[in-house]
Amino acid sequence: MKTSLTLGGLLLGSAAIFLGQFQATALPGEGDGGTASVGPDVIVGAIPDVARYAPGIYQTVEYASYAFGSTSCNIGTTNLQWQPNPSNLHPTIPQNLYRIKNGAIEQIGLSWCKHGFCALQQTLCGACTPAGAGCPTVLGIGCSDPYTAGLNGTQSDLKGRGPINASTGVFSGTYTDPTAPAALPASLRERVMVARADLDPAQNTGATYYAECAYIHPDDATSGNDNNNASYRKLTVGATWSTTQGYPLTLTGATLQQLPAIFAWQAEFPTSVGVKSYDVAGDGRFVIGYRVTDNGNGTWHYEYAVYNLNSDRAGGSFSIPVPAGVTLSNIGFKAPKYFNGETYTNAPWTVTQADGMVTWSCEPNTNANANALRWSTLYNFRFDANVAPAANLGLANLGIWKAPTTQSPATTIQMGAQVPSTPVPPATPGDYDRDGDVDGADLATLLNSWGSAGGDLDGNGTSDAADLAILLNNWG
Numbered sequence: 001m002k003t004s005l006t007l008g009g010l011l012l013g014s015a016a017i018f019l020g021q022f023q024a025t026a027l028p029g030e031g032d033g034g035t036a037s038v039g040p041d042v043i044v045g046a047i048p049d050v051a052r053y054a055p056g057i058y059q060t061v062e063y064a065s066y067a068f069g070s071t072s073c074n075i076g077t078t079n080l081q082w083q084p085n086p087s088n089l090h091p092t093i094p095q096n097l098y099r100i101k102n103g104a105i106e107q108i109g110l111s112w113c114k115h116g117f118c119a120l121q122q123t124l125c126g127a128c129t130p131a132g133a134g135c136p137t138v139l140g141i142g143c144s145d146p147y148t149a150g151l152n153g154t155q156s157d158l159k160g161r162g163p164i165n166a167s168t169g170v171f172s173g174t175y176t177d178p179t180a181p182a183a184l185p186a187s188l189r190e191r192v193m194v195a196r197a198d199l200d201p202a203q204n205t206g207a208t209y210y211a212e213c214a215y216i217h218p219d220d221a222t223s224g225n226d227n228n229n230a231s232y233r234k235l236t237v238g239a240t241w242s243t244t245q246g247y248p249l250t251l252t253g254a255t256l257q258q259l260p261a262i263f264a265w266q267a268e269f270p271t272s273v274g275v276k277s278y279d280v281a282g283d284g285r286f287v288i289g290y291r292v293t294d295n296g297n298g299t300w301h302y303e304y305a306v307y308n309l310n311s312d313r314a315g316g317s318f319s320i321p322v323p324a325g326v327t328l329s330n331i332g333f334k335a336p337k338y339f340n341g342e343t344y345t346n347a348p349w350t351v352t353q354a355d356g357m358v359t360w361s362c363e364p365n366t367n368a369n370a371n372a373l374r375w376s377t378l379y380n381f382r383f384d385a386n387v388a389p390a391a392n393l394g395l396a397n398l399g400i401w402k403a404p405t406t407q408s409p410a411t412t413i414q415m416g417a418q419v420p421s422t423p424v425p426p427a428t429p430g431d432y433d434r435d436g437d438v439d440g441a442d443l444a445t446l447l448n449s450w451g452s453a454g455g456d457l458d459g460n461g462t463s464d465a466a467d468l469a470i471l472l473n474n475w476g
Helices: 002-019 218-222 262-268 440-448 465-473
Strands: 042-046 050-058 061-068 070-074 095-101 104-110 113-115 144-147 192-195 208-214 230-237 249-257 273-279 285-294 300-308 315-321 328-334 350-354 357-361 377-385 394-400 412-417
Touching: 042 230, 042 249, 050 249, 061 095, 095 192, 095 262, 095 377, 104 262, 104 300, 104 377, 208 249, 208 262, 230 262, 249 262, 262 273, 262 285, 262 300, 273 412, 285 394, 285 412, 300 315, 315 377, 328 350, 328 357, 440 465
Parallel strands: none
Antiparallel strands: 042 070, 050 061, 061 192, 070 144, 095 104, 095 208, 104 192, 208 230, 230 249, 273 285, 285 300, 300 377, 315 357, 315 394, 328 377, 350 357, 394 412
């Protein structure tokens, strides 16, 4: 129990402050704006350390397993309950791992959730009004509580994500673990499990990596302070693979507080990546990121990442408008995989093109285990198109997977993003105003350019009788 390692926790916490937590950078969140939030408000103040465990092979793929430390801060105006199981009044803590490679961000690992059970009263985020001595079951106003990576990687305290409603913060299940597949090595279970190939420096030249943690709590959600609960921090991957610990991961730089890791994509490509947040009324928040790049061969690559911060209803489809005449190729989908005994499928979403849209869809909610875009996960959607993006943002449609309720009736939300432009039809020689026909307005343009290069159609550098003949031959 945590009280049995309070001294060690204090020592580790102190070391972490000097090694990483002290560098934590507070950025404008989604609820506090730099001032104390009304009610309890728990955030990830720091991601101080990494634990690594024995690799293993599952379904012919070699994996490593990791855990990330997380230090919580209560930046609200009231105490935050931290009652241990079986009470529901404590935080649950997911951990995620992301990679940015070839200009795109992808989630490459996710853990089960650590369940909190008592809180030290420390001062990472400022002045602390302790809620008690030692490790009480309440986190005081302004106080912080460190959970080391070793603690967050302790399998007995890790439980599945499925019973947690991230919109309300409520854990509705029992504390009995789902049965993991027998073939899954014990060291990989429940922690952040990531394929060796996704970390191998030789296969990921130029890639960058980010750890993310979040705190989910019912009182925090009830107070409306649950949109700033995730924070992220950059890390590097060592060159040498260990048969007992996998690749070493080293945290670097500051913890970016109150922002999920999708914002790292924008930080790496500030002029080309857009990131926007959208709320489902009565439910939770999604964040979309988008980037379009010129392939240099007459096509453009469209990359979309959709992150579910805390929507219980989840995402079930994603659509981008495709104007007539646009040709798509290399249509793709990417999602992190579930392995730990939760019964969700890892089936890729299907793709269809109809009614001027390209749409990715998971199975309907009649299959409760469909691979919906659940909370604290990021899915990718991508394609190449033969046109550049439109000058103004278009509207992507995110379909909500779970059935609507009286409290949350929406079935779709629209999200601003870069989308393909409408192709410009090939110009008919003489159609100067590109309105689709050659008429008096075009003749006037030619005559006004007579003797200059302004109306030249045959490439001789002068608007003359030869150009007039071309225009008249295309009249109408």
